[in-house]
Amino acid sequence: MSVTGIATGREEGKGRTWQRAAGYLPVYASIAPFYILFAVFGLFPIFFSLYISFHSWDGIGPMRFVGLEQFEYLVTDNNFWISIVNTLVIWIMSTIPMLFLALVIAFLLNSQIRYRGAYRVAYFIPNVTSIVAIAIIFGSIFGNHFGLLNSVLHAIGLHQVQWLNNPWGIKVAIASMVVWRWTGYNAIIYLAGLQSIPGVLYEAARVDGASTPQIFFRITIPLLRPVILFTVITSTIGGMQLFTEPQILVGNSGGPGQAGLTMVLYLYQQAFTKNLFGYGAAIGWGLFVIIVLFSAINWRVVQRAGVR
Amino acid sequence: MALVVRSIKRLSVHFLLLIGVAISIFPFYWMVVMSTNTTGDIFRFPPKMGFGPHLLTNIQHVLQSINFAGSFINTVGVSVAQTVFVLLFDSLAGFTFAKFDFPGRKVLFLILLGTFMVPAQLSTVPLFVIMAHLGWVGSFKALVIPGMANAFGIFWMRQYAQGAVHDDLLDAGRIDGCGHFRLWWHVGLPVLRPALAFLGIFTSIYTWNDYFWPLVVLINPNRITLQVALSQLIGIYSTDYSMVMAGTLMATIPLIIVFLLGSRQFIADIAAGAIRS
Numbered sequence: 106m107s108v109t110g111i112a113t114g115r116e117e118g119k120g121r122t123w124q125r126a127a128g129y130l131p132v133y134a135s136i137a138p139f140y141i142l143f144a145v146f147g148l149f150p151i152f153f154s155l156y157i158s159f160h161s162w163d164g165i166g167p168m169r170f171v172g173l174e175q176f177e178y179l180v181t182d183n184n185f186w187i188s189i190v191n192t193l194v195i196w197i198m199s200t201i202p203m204l205f206l207a208l209v210i211a212f213l214l215n216s217q218i219r220y221r222g223a224y225r226v227a228y229f230i231p232n233v234t235s236i237v238a239i240a241i242i243f244g245s246i247f248g249n250h251f252g253l254l255n256s257v258l259h260a261i262g263l264h265q266v267q268w269l270n271n272p273w274g275i276k277v278a279i280a281s282m283v284v285w286r287w288t289g290y291n292a293i294i295y296l297a298g299l300q301s302i303p304g305v306l307y308e309a310a311r312v313d314g315a316s317t318p319q320i321f322f323r324i325t326i327p328l329l330r331p332v333i334l335f336t337v338i339t340s341t342i343g344g345m346q347l348f349t350e351p352q353i354l355v356g357n358s359g360g361p362g363q364a365g366l367t368m369v370l371y372l373y374q375q376a377f378t379k380n381l382f383g384y385g386a387a388i389g390w391g392l393f394v395i396i397v398l399f400s401a402i403n404w405r406v407v408q409r410a411g412v413r
Numbered sequence: 414m415a416l417v418v419r420s421i422k423r424l425s426v427h428f429l430l431l432i433g434v435a436i437s438i439f440p441f442y443w444m445v446v447m448s449t450n451t452t453g454d455i456f457r458f459p460p461k462m463g464f465g466p467h468l469l470t471n472i473q474h475v476l477q478s479i480n481f482a483g484s485f486i487n488t489v490g491v492s493v494a495q496t497v498f499v500l501l502f503d504s505l506a507g508f509t510f511a512k513f514d515f516p517g518r519k520v521l522f523l524i525l526l527g528t529f530m531v532p533a534q535l536s537t538v539p540l541f542v543i544m545a546h547l548g549w550v551g552s553f554k555a556l557v558i559p560g561m562a563n564a565f566g567i568f569w570m571r572q573y574a575q576g577a578v579h580d581d582l583l584d585a586g587r588i589d590g591c592g593h594f595r596l597w598w599h600v601g602l603p604v605l606r607p608a609l610a611f612l613g614i615f616t617s618i619y620t621w622n623d624y625f626w627p628l629v630v631l632i633n634p635n636r637i638t639l640q641v642a643l644s645q646l647i648g649i650y651s652t653d654y655s656m657v658m659a660g661t662l663m664a665t666i667p668l669i670i671v672f673l674l675g676s677r678q679f680i681a682d683i684a685a686g687a688i689r690s
Contacts, residue, residue, distance in 0.1 A: 131593035150536035251456035297684035
């Protein structure tokens with residue numbers, strides 16, 4: 106009795122396992138598309154990119170193995186270093202005013218004000234506009250001769266600036282596009298962060314006699330730290346990948362003095378206008394290392410700054 | 414007295430905010446000014462700052478210079494296809510992760526989150542080579558297929574489905590004999606509608622504006638998307654700025670309409686997503 110019981114149990118168990126596996130089939134099929142696409146177009150290219158970077162290749166002819174030569178050239182390539190410096194300088198010129206202004210706007214919007222919804226929409230519109238369109242519009246504002254900005258300078262009796270012939274002018278134009286496009290986005294995120302801080306905390310601080318600056322630095326900023334961290338990291342990753350703004354504004358060369366040559370623009374220029382696929386892949390790795398390094402540094406800085 | 418101080422404070426807050434709004438809106442205003450005037454009206458001192466009567470002429474010039482209508486249709490097609498695929502695959506996967514238990518669920522979801530870390534720019538060159546091998550270079554397949562399902566959307570759908578799809582509804586569906594896919598279609602999707610709306614707007618805006626990858630992979634000048642067409646326009650006709658602006662205006666307006674249709678909820682969702690992560 107007991108023996109047969111066990112036997113049938115086993116039999117049933119086997120059948121059930123098989124049935125269960127078949128039962129899971131639709132479940133796995135439901136999530137499979139993402140993993141298949143990622144394997145083919147996300148994971149495989151990473152290894153493939155390493156392989157390509159060990160070769161000299163124009164994308165058409167035969168590949169020639171060159172070992173680490175591409176990377177050796179990369180670390181001594183002046184243009185690559187110029188592109189790193191440009192990217193970092195533009196990042197600083199854009200991120201600091203952008204996050205500061207975003208914080209100010211979020212505070213103003215958080216002060217129980219009317220038309221908040223309309224303000225949020227108005228501040229967010231730049232973010233959904235295409236960067237190509239923005240770069241074209243800003244190109245006319247920063248134009249060398251008849252740009253709007255120069256007309257304003259002229260009207261108030263100042264000297265005109267050849268914005269797009271000047272290394273700093275180019276950087277200012279690019280940075281101002283980034284600020285214009287992303288300040289509203291970051292303000293909306295800060296606003297959501299501010300709204301998640303319980304009002305009780307502010308009341309308690311007021312009762313204890315804290316001043317407004319004290320409340321700002323002791324309550325708001327520390328509680329907002331995760332949100333600030335989020336915005337710093339996203340703007341780091343975004344800023345390191347700057348491409349469209351300089352490409353439209355000053356072209357594939359990066360403009361006079363290569364002042365607008367960012368890292369991704371350099372990658373594009375080498376890989377897709379000069380057909381240096383091996384070197385392009387190596388630049389991709391250089392870019393990756395710098396993004397990781399810079400994100401890690403920013404992460405630590407923001408974490409530390411709030412702890413005190 | 415306190416009332417006066419208060420309303421002055423309010424007014425000054427509005428004043429500061431309105432300066433910001435003016436800066437946000439100004440480039441759009443300037444775009445319309447330029448595209449309704451001639452280049453000569455703009456490139457002089459002082460430039461014309463109001464609207465002019467030349468919009469139709471400028472639009473005509475755009476249509477004569479580049480295949481605007483063609484690239485417009487291409488862009489609509491690519492955006493719609495991409496959005497439909499993303500909504501289907503991401504909602505199905507997110508719904509499954511949220512409401513079903515299966516061996517490996519946790520590990521698979523962690524892997525999914527891990528893919529956020531994979532940097533896109535690393536794969537530009539190899540991806541182009543892969544596309545060349547598949548014969549997809551110059552084809553819209555290269556734009557749409559790699560992005561048919563994405564980690565962000567699945568994550569988003571899962572978060573929403575966890576709270577929105579009730580187990581008793583699923584049980585009722587099972588009793589009625591629904592299989593997995595019919596549960597997703599008949600029980601899941603109707604409840605997920607708000608999350609689908611956000612992901613749909615987000616995906617279509619993102620696809621519409623995408624520039625780097627289309628620029629790399631769409632090598633046939635007759636089969637391009639709007640953003641690439643715009644960059645050709647400014648590259649070739651940079652002296653006729655009014656015409657370029659008219660093209661930019663036409664390429665931008667559809668998107669702003671899509672955004673304004675769902676803007677309030679969309680902005681709230683963007684913020685919620687950032688806070689959550």
